Amino acid sequence: MTKFFYEFSLTPSAYFELFTDFALELTQEAIEEIECSDFSEWILYNASLPNLKKATIVMRMEKDPSGIIEDFQSFAKQISSRMEEEVGFAYKIEKKKNQDWIDNYKKAITPLECGGFYIHPSWYENHPKLKNIILDPALAFGSGHHATTFMCIELLSQLDLKTKKVLDVGCGSGILSLVAKKNGAIVHMCDTDSLAIEESKKNFSLNNEIIDKIWEGSLKKVENQTYDVVVANILADIIKMLYYNLCCITHKGSVIILSGILEIYKDSVIEKFNDFDLCEVLHKDEWVALKMIKR
Template sequence: MAWLQLRVNATSATAESVGDAMSECGALSVTFLDSKDTPIFEPLPGETRLWGETDVMGLWQASADMDVALNYLQNQFGQLTYKLEALEDKDWERAWMDNFKPMKFGHRLWVCPSWCPVPDPAAVNVMLDPGLAFGTGTHPTTALCLTWLDGLDLVGKTVIDYGCGSGILAVAALKLGAARVIGIDIDPQAIQASQANAERNQVADRLALHLAGEAELPVADVLVANILAGPLQELAPTISDLVKTGGQLALSGLLMEQQDSVKAAYQDQFENLQVSEQDQWMRIDGIKK
């Protein structure tokens, strides 16, 4: 079966109403997308968080009369900026799998999905499939952190992965020689995903996982935090206290225009702060004073 997809540009004030109207005129599903690719914070329970500029995407069967749907929407909201297109029916699972290939970071670290052969059995291979939690290596912020970890001597070290998501950074650190890793996240699904990926990679015995604020944490030799610029600034005192003197820190999840404010939040506690960039996403790393 083929499908018709209608994408309407809306705002945070109108997006939910546009989505409701799409459902009323026959949309089988409605999705909200950030039209400017701006990260947002995790919503509170029962809260719908929408972006400043939001695209609302509705999906209809190919036989639907889209003139009727468009007239209904424009009667409700006036002239709309929209795009209507036909979607080819295909094996979406197969297409998705075909687009996720093994990826190399630094000199020795690979992230490999389970359905692909390992390119280099002698390398450090992290086996990980996309899932419910953020972090597969495809996003520049994750790639920046993986490359940084690959360049460290982690043998015997204690590492904290603050905002562990899928556990990709925690598992990579353990496979790169860390003695133990503590993973922290605010999302219970992230804790579950990290545990499952650690078990798949046979490193779960050296990984401790906690919801944020629910455990007293030790100071670490290395801390990596791949979250967002706002939380990185708000958590600067907490994160700084978790790194031992001479320990190493990497912060990611921030855009180019956010680097100065994040650096300012850490510069009193850390020296040699360096900035690395990939596709306009940044990583800041330094040494605890």
């Protein structure tokens, strides 16, 4: 263990969840979400000084993070362009004496109750009355706390999945597949990221569940079969690109659950999926999730 570490705190002016996802992907480090109220020594980028408590991302690393500030600036510019509004952030970097901050991070990870499930890390006890899913937070994969994942769990849990064939597109940590599996489904999973495949396998093993089928790659690898339920928690642009493939792997009456969609892109996704009837729309933060049935 090194003698010192760096603590990089960043407070976005808007779109906190997007910045969180980007921080996970960029740093490949465990992060913590806190509320901060003292910004007296912070540096501003395209943002005014917050005057109230504000959601803050805290990243801890052994190397000086100064070099990634430009990455966050470029990301803020991209969001500003796409959302047609000025988006910036405040940040500070502190060099601190090392301590067991992994333990502190663990203390910050709290269990989640959603859709009749109790999703918790391995250092928590099982819930006596809810269905338990053990999921230790990984570097870049969801544990259910993200709004998009939370809504998918809610929508999946409303369905009768016993013996139904379910496909999880972009499985990540495998959390949605675990929800479907524990509700009696036959579950297939895929992701274009090899790390996601390994993470899903690890989490199924941790929960004493067997994976029915998993592969690295896209929907093009699905051959001569259709699914009763397909869940895709990815991004709106990718979801629209997968429209034809999703039509091919579903049948009349199939349910698709689409999430990872920012509110401003909701209508474009609904319009694209004109072979499906819209049944339900969930809203959480700036995100939406759609439940649709194929005609």
